[in-house]
Amino acid sequence: MGDLLVTLPFGRLASTGMAKADVLTPQATDFPQWYQDILAKAELAEGGPVRGTIVIRxxxxxxxxxxxxxxxxxxxxxxxxxxxxxLFIPESYFRREAEHVEGFSPELAVVTHGGGKKLEEPIVVRPTSETIIDSFLSKWIQSYRDLPLLLNQWANVVRWELRPRLFLRTTEFLWQEGHTAHATEQDAHEYALRILRHVYEDFMVNVLAIPVVVGRKTDQERFAGATTTWSTEAMMRDGKALQMGTSHELGQGFAKAFDISFLDQTGQKSFVWQTSWGASTRLMGALIMAHGDDAGLRLPPRLAPVQVVVLAVRTEEGAGEAAAQLAASLRGAGIRVELDARTELPFGRRAVGWELKGVPVRLEVGPRDLANGTVVLCRRDDATKTPVRLDEAVNEVGKVLEAAQAALMAEALKMRSERTVEVSSLEEVDEATQSGFAMVPGSLLTSGDGKGEQRLNAAGVSVRALQRPDGSLPSPDEDAAGLVAVVARAY
Amino acid sequence: MGDLLVTLPFGRLASTGMAKADVLTPQATDFPQWYQDILAKAELAEGGPVRGTIVIRxxxxxxxxxxxxxxxxxxxxxxxxxxxxxLFIPESYFRREAEHVEGFSPELAVVTHGGGKKLEEPIVVRPTSETIIDSFLSKWIQSYRDLPLLLNQWANVVRWELRPRLFLRTTEFLWQEGHTAHATEQDAHEYALRILRHVYEDFMVNVLAIPVVVGRKTDQERFAGATTTWSTEAMMRDGKALQMGTSHELGQGFAKAFDISFLDQTGQKSFVWQTSWGASTRLMGALIMAHGDDAGLRLPPRLAPVQVVVLAVRTEEGAGEAAAQLAASLRGAGIRVELDARTELPFGRRAVGWELKGVPVRLEVGPRDLANGTVVLCRRDDATKTPVRLDEAVNEVGKVLEAAQAALMAEALKMRSERTVEVSSLEEVDEATQSGFAMVPGSLLTSGDGKGEQRLNAAGVSVRALQRPDGSLPSPDEDAAGLVAVVARAY
Structure with a gap:
């Protein structure tokens, strides 16, 4: 059981899924149904018994x-x-920061009984951890020497969800949440942007192959308790926007509420400046909807847990051994590979299963091709099939994985570019956002008695991010009037 | 900030701790206080605001x-x-397996309100996940082809704790929990033992350098819902036992309660046979108490997040550069290393800080030794200091890390051996377990109207594991009368 090449952990589970119909509802027919189908058939996730919870398979x-x-x-x-x-936070902690409690109160799950008894103070199951972490930062930070203090945790959080959707909005989700404290506003600002750019944007672009609009949130879209929220926003293949990861400047609000102060070099007491930032299992939804097609997932090679599957067409005439050897060579070259030698199952069904799971490269090893010294290399991203010489296969796979990574990024960029239009009035937004993003002059958001943004919202559209006209980031306090608003229908 | 060699992430936090008194209460004076001291001073953990919760630093x-x-x-x-x-499990799920609900009911945390409303059915915060996972296995398992199904999750769980102790008994703790389903009782049995031996024992012995007694639990000490519980038990430096990880055979109890059945090769329907197994942040407590001494933690090199600290005594006369280069060379050799060039802090205080944190090797780089072409290699495990030639330091460190790993294991084995005595009557147990383990004939457990084990319990002693006289594992149903019981006071 110990050898990945033998156990085929993902392949085997796939057989259960494939017992059902293999076909997904086409994206063009019903995108939400396509999404539900792919979650089930690629065996990614299903709903839990408590409303809004998720089982990640x-x-x-x-x-x-x-x-x-x-x-x-x-x-x-x-x-x-x-x-x-x-996980457990005293309810009273939430009331210390006014905007924060207002934002999160409707979403809290509350423990009232523990160990068979009613509790004296109700306990909140964390929806985010600013309050509890800050109560410790208050003890740990005394001097400028303790700053910056830069923490992160990987955790589950709970936000009661009335309209749950797997990976996108679930009552419990998994995420990382960073929490930092700095001596100056400028240092906090720079760190929030460093996370935005070097952690989130870099990961999304260079690993997920998903281009992201990077910008500032409007006041209305800010995180509850933040002074500035920075966001990364991607376009899904139905033209809707999905918020991928956010980085917040918290100012000194929490620092004052939780008394996080330090003595600076001159001996003066100051409150710290803070940031928080998070990315969650929502990224799974983004990945699926940014690259998936009617045949299933398409995973960018740098991310894929299985980059290559070696599919033995038959095991006779040395094909089984050749497939196993090829898989071993690929593995030796540092490639994440699985061997599929389940020749008791129909070949076509196995191939379709690996396409559903989005494995970037499939190498088909059969006696006929082997007689010519070749195997067939099938790319998932563009569905091409090419014979490659067996003795060049490892090299060739390396090149194709790089090419597939780049191709997925190029395709996503092209789609976003084709589906993003500049408009000059709010009236044009409705049509433009039926299929993608609209770029709107920021001045329009406050037009009409300052209610421009609310008018958009009433039409089901929201401001995803504010950027400068040249695409660069505005400063935290730069007036929206001189900026461009990227607006869209959003998940 | 990006470079580990520069940021000294653990070193810097240490400075806060070291501002307080550096000295730990000696183990011989007050072992529990020593444990509390080391948690605080090595900055490992502290208690959370909700009773029994833990912050892991x-x-x-x-x-x-x-x-x-x-x-x-x-x-x-x-x-x-x-x-x-x-995380959330409907309360009704727990009632389906009688022993399981009886065992866990007193420890449950219950959510009664979500999203601002009282819930129709109370929700349990998972204390363990047999019930919710089994409700899915029931859907996923149809045929013998789906077996064995082998799952694991890394998660937080909550068990209300009346007498909490950091890492050892906390209301919320982190763990992995494995859950498997098999076609036959024999296959489940073998897999439970595979996990016990190849995962738990192997990790504990070869990474943690902690010898473990491996054996079967008595009926009374079994997991609630298991037919057989296998355990790994270690001796702490105060002679008490600590249960490290357990692997359970669950029989078909949960399978029947949750209707997990399959069609076998002959088309006959059978219930699956199951296992579950877990190890938790309790292992942190074990690590601390198995190896720690009056100067702090002593981490086995294979585990240590920092294996070597290069301590620049001064930065003048090339010592700063030499220390940085040495750290880079060690890192290049695959060693986990930190550079401590905080020469603004007293040298002794920094050295003591790294000893508290249990870093296996400290290399002191100062101008005087450098003039002779040497640095001083300080081993944490035996407190030796040896000059080594700078150009041989990387090689030498590699050898010393291996030696220190072996030495910690040998020391722990020696202690256990010296503190384990064979006794032939229950009367001798009390004295024997004041300082360590007692090996008792299994027949004594049922002596005195079958109340031998309860008599031990009443004296604060429990049966940690049953083994055959030759130290091998008994079968699941082997009568305790022919076995040896390892008994001890336990955490």
Whole structure:
């Protein structure tokens, strides 16, 4: 059982899914149904018994583990350290920061009984951890020497969800949440942007192959308790926007509520400036909807838990051995590979199963091709099939994985570019956002007695991000009137 | 901030701790106080605001991440796949398996309100996940082809704790829990033992350098819902036992309660046979108490998040550069290293800080030694200091790390051996377990109207594990009368 090449952990589970009809509802017919279908048929996730909860199945979780590894490495490179704070927070902690409690109160799950007794003070199951972490920062930070203090945790959080949707909005979800404290506003600002750019944007673009609009949230879209929220927003294949990861400047609001202060070099007491930032299993939804097609998932090679599947067409005439050897060579070259030698199942059904799971490259090894010294290389991203010489297959796969990574990014960029239009009035937004993003002069958001943004919202459209006209980031306090608003229908 | 060699993430936090008194209460004076002291002064953990909860600080969490990585690799090698199941479980699920609900009811935390409303059915915060996972296995398992199904999850769980103690008994703790389903009782039995031996024992002995007694629990000490519980038990430096990880055979009890059945090769319907197994942040407590001494933690090199600290005594006369180069060379050799060039702090205080944190090797780089072409190598495990030639330091460190790993294991084995005595009557147990383990004939457990084990319990002693006289594992149903009971006072 110990050998991945033998156990085929993801392949085997796939057989259960494939017992049902293999076909997904086409995206063009019903995109939400396509999404439900792919979750079930690629065995990514299903709903739990308590409303809004999610079960992440092994293949879905393997993808999430790859996301975690990539994000975690970037967070550590940005100097933050992982820690763990309790799931349970006294209800009173939430009331200390006014905007924060107002934002989160409707979403809280509350524990009232523990160990068979009614509790004296109700306990909140964390929806986010600013309050509990800040209560410790207050003790740990005394001097400027303790700053910056840069923490992160990987955790589950709970936000009661009335209209749940797997991965996108679930009552419980998994995420990382960073919490930092700085001596100056400028340092907090720079760190919030460092996370935005070097952790989130870098991961999304270079690993997920998903282009993101990076910008500032409007006041209305800010995180409850933040002074500025920075966001990364991606376009899904139905033209809707999905918020991928956010980085917040918290100012000194929490620092004052939780008394997080320090003595500076001159001996003067100041409150710290803080940031918080998070990305969640929502990224799974983004990945599925940014790249998936009517045949299933399409995973970018840098992320894929299985980059290559070697499919033995038959095991006779040396094909079984050749497939096993090829898989071993690929593995030796550092490629994440699985061997599928389940020749008791129909070949076509196995091939379709690996397409559903979005494995970037499939190598078909059969006696006929082997007689010519070749195997067939099938790319998932563009569905091409090419014979390659067996003795060049490892090299060729390496090149194709790079090419497929780039191709998925190019395709996503092209789609976003084709589906983004500049408009000059709110009236044009409705039509433009039926199929994608609209770029709107920021001045329009406050037009009509300052109610421009609310008019958009009433039409089901929201401001995803504010950017400067040249696409760069505005400053935290730069007036929206001189900026461009990227607006869209959103998940 | 990006470079570990520069940021000294653990070193810097240490400075806060070291501002307080550096000295720990000696183990011989007050072992429990020593444990509390080391948690605080090595900055491992502290209590949360809700009774019994724990905050795991960055250095503690870095150690836990190393444990996770080592255990996770072994679980995957045993063929199990990671997945994630919800934190929230409907209360009714618990009532389906009679022994299980009886065992866990007193420890449950219950959510009664969500999203601002009282819930129709109360929700239990998972204390363990047999019930919710089994409700899905019932859907996923149809045929013998679906077996064995081998799942694991890394998660937080909640068990209301009346006498909490950090890492040892906390209301919320982190763990992995494996859940598997098999076609036959024999296959389930073998898999439970595979996890016990190849995951738990192997990790504990070869990474943690902690010898463990491996054996079967008595009926009374079994997991609620198991037919057989296998355990790994270690001796702490105060002679008490600590249960490290357990692997359970669940029989068909949950399978019948949750209707997990399959069609076998002959078309006959059968219920599956199951196992579950877990190891938790309790391992942190074990690590601390198995190896720690009056100067602080002593981490086995294979586990240590920082294996070597290069301590620049001064930065003048090339010592700063030499220390940085040495750290880079060690890192290049695959060693986990930190550079401590905080020469603004007293040298002795920094050295004591690294000893508290249990870093296996400290290399002191100062101008005087450098003039002779040497640095001083300080071993944490035996407190020796040896000059080594700078150009041989990397090689030498590699050898010393291996030696220190072996030495910690040998020391722990020696202690256990010296503190384990064979006794032939229950009367001798009390004295024997004041300082360590007693080996008792299994027949005594049922002596005195079958109340031998209860008599031990009344004296504060419990049966940790049953073994055959030759130390091997008994079968699940082997009569205790022919076995040896390892008994001890326990955490």
């Amino acid at each position: 092994p293949y879905g979780y393997a993808i999430w583990e790859r996301m975690q590894a990539e994000i975690d490495a970037r967070i550590k490179a940005a100097g933050a350290q992982n820690a763990y704070f309790p | 960055p250095y503690g969490y870095a150690i836990w991440e190393r444990m996770q990585a080592e255990i996770d690799a072994r679980i995957k090698a045993a063929g199990a796949q990671n997945a994630y199941f919800p």
